[in-house]
Amino acid sequence: MTLINDLKTAQTDAPILEVLAGRWSPRSFTNDPIDEGKLAAALEAARWSPSAGNSQPWRFIVARRGSEAFEKIAATLMGFNKAWAPKASVLLVAVAQVADGEGKPLPTALYDLGQSMAHLSVQAHHDGLHVHQMTGFERDRLAAAFDLPENLMPFSVSAIGTVGTPDDLDEVLAERERQPRTRKPLPELLLVNE
Ligand SMILES: Cc1cc2nc3c(=O)[nH]c(=O)nc-3n(C[C@H](O)[C@H](O)[C@H](O)COP(=O)(O)O)c2cc1C
Secondary structure, X not given: XXXXXXXXXXXXXXXXXXHHHHOOOOOOEOOOOOOHHHHHHHHHHHHOOOOHHHOOOEEEXXXXXXXXXXXXXXXXXXXXXXXXXXXXXXXXXXXXXXXXXXXXXXXXHHHHHHHHHHHHHHXXXXXXXXXXXXXXXXXXXXHHHOOOOOOEEEEEEEEEEXXXXXXXXXXXXXXXHOOOOOOOOHHHHOOOOO
């Protein structure tokens, strides 16, 4: 899959880490089982990410293809996510602990959870896995399927596995898969830069 990975590598204006330039979100995955060592490393990277007051308000549901949990998650996917994501080796739900045991809100939970997923996806990419995060799923249905208490909010579902070929996707998704990645120019992002 070197060709598609090359096409997807960011053309950056300043040099950045290879793993950051090379990370991208595929929709085509091979049907290999997950490499357990690489999955463990990705979860470990998430565990060691920083959080406000070291609150670590991240929880994960890890479901390998073929498991009951995988089917439960796949059943909540919406729209075109339903078509491609269940072919990945793992579906992982990133869950934010939005309040502590006494019901006191943890206001940085979503920020911290996002950061842990950034660490997870970068480690995974470094190890040759790809991660595609999604919020196109039915949150309430997923929370109910896993009996999550009110203070645990499923925020995203990620498809994880080995990147496949765009040829395995339908025409519309294959075309998207072959597009280079784009970003807004940096000056548009810098509100102040003096
Ligand atoms: C929070 C979040 C939600 C996303 N939701 C979806 C989704 O429901 N379906 C999908 O196909 N991609 C989804 N994406 C993937 C983005 O579209 C993708 O990251 C973005 O286009 C940039 O592409 P890149 O990751 O390849 O750089 C999501 C990404 C994030 C971070």
